[in-house]
Amino acid sequence: MSTRPFNFSAGPAALPEEVLQQAAAEMLDWQGSGMSVMEMSHRGAEFISIAEAAEADLRELLQVPPEFHILFMQGGGLAENAIVPMNLAGRSGKVDVVVTGSWSKKSAAEARRYADVQLAADSAPYLSLPDPAGWQLRADADYVHLCSNETIDGVEFQQLPELRQLGSRAPLVVDLSSHVLSRPVDWSRIGLAFGGAQKNIGPAGLTLVFVREDLLNQAQAICPTAFNYKTVAEARSMYNTPPTYGIYIAGLVFQWLKRFGYAGKTGLAAIEQRNIDKASLLYAALDQSKLFENRVAAPARSRMNVPFYLRGAYDTPQLNKAFLDGAREHRLLQLKGHKSVGGMRASIYNAMPLEGVQALVAYLKDFEASHG
Structure with a gap:
């Protein structure tokens, strides 16, 4: 590991x-x-x-x-x-x-x-x-x-x-x-x-x-x-x-x-399956959250780039900063959203392991429990 x-x-x-x-x-x-x-x-x-x-x-x-x-x-x-x-x-x-x-x-x-x-x-x-x-x-x-x-x-x-x-x-x-x-x-x-x-x-x-x-x-x-x-x-x-x-x-x-293996598959088929699993895990956590949201229509959601935001009255500069500061403390890096849209963004490209998304989901839930 x-x-x-x-x-x-x-x-x-x-x-x-x-x-x-x-x-x-x-x-x-x-x-x-x-x-x-x-x-x-x-x-x-x-x-x-x-x-x-x-x-x-x-x-x-x-x-x-x-x-x-x-x-x-x-x-x-x-x-x-x-x-x-x-x-x-x-x-x-x-x-x-x-x-x-x-x-x-x-x-x-x-x-x-x-x-x-x-x-x-x-x-x-x-x-x-x-x-x-x-x-x-x-x-x-x-x-x-x-x-x-x-x-x-x-x-x-x-x-x-x-x-x-x-x-x-x-x-x-x-x-x-x-x-x-x-x-x-x-x-x-x-x-x-x-x-x-x-x-x-x-x-x-x-x-x-x-x-x-x-x-x-x-x-x-x-x-x-x-x-x-x-x-x-x-x-x-x-x-x-x-x-x-x-x-x-x-x-x-x-x-x-070419060597990569996952879920009984190899190569591009394996990495695609892992990408599907990572994205599904993260979107499910956001959809179930009362504090965070992804605003993209489900059929159009990217497997690679997942922007997300604090909902409604929670979407303040102070709480956004608290989330990003806490993320760094949890060794979850580069989650700040693009300057043109704000919020947060998780880019979960091929090299991101499933464990990384699991760690992010766990942090989302912990943050919501503390601030929701």
Whole structure:
């Protein structure tokens, strides 16, 4: 049993302890090479082997079809909000965006710098998800964008829409930053997906892009060469120096996930089941509480990011502070909600063990008994 505190940070987030231990053991000398991974040439045989193994393991875990390229890039999800339209909005210049929270709202605002953006739907105040049957989609849009898990608002698509059934032939672009590798992905419904690594995969600095082959020739003329998906794909993510140490840590996480076992399952199926169990435990405690609440409609609740608040008259700055101070004393870290929405938030990504959620639930009940 680990003696480390439970870290509920929304990102950069907790990593599996055994991954950190392996990285520490290999810090000065990676597998007899005489070098730290941070010292290796990205074009040398040692690092190429690391990158190739990481890509192969990721493709296996997520069952990524061969027509998709996996790119290791930089800039995070925010940069992809610009890089995606520069790469995909080179035909009609039209982009439809489904706004379901803070991050897709940012995506729409950034894309407007490079494309004609229409809000296909806006579900403000972001406590539920808009019915796809009511989305306003243009026949000539270059792509449709959505964020499949909103980190701040705590809403998640449990199933991706089938755009052809909605009358759109545009590819679906998905920002899956905060729940990638927490559940399977239906690639048949996606043209491009991207995500920052710092939630479920590794340290900040690495960005993953999954792009279908037929979408590599739609870039705008203004797209920088280093951000052009076609260039990056042809160079196997080595056109410029990639975030080498981030790729290495991600590779260790992929190996950990392939070994992971839970409830008689292994790999992605096992981690998904544990994520379901963790989320169910926490939401049940909040729903049964007279002091705390989660405000998201049950069908839209995120398995990864659980915002919660003190109810009614209890929701005071003093009591919020008392809760967070007590949480730190109980070695429950990073539970303060995002500054834009306040309250509290528990991010329970893959690396968070069930024991961490059990400890949080126990603290919620103790706090309510003392202050309710």
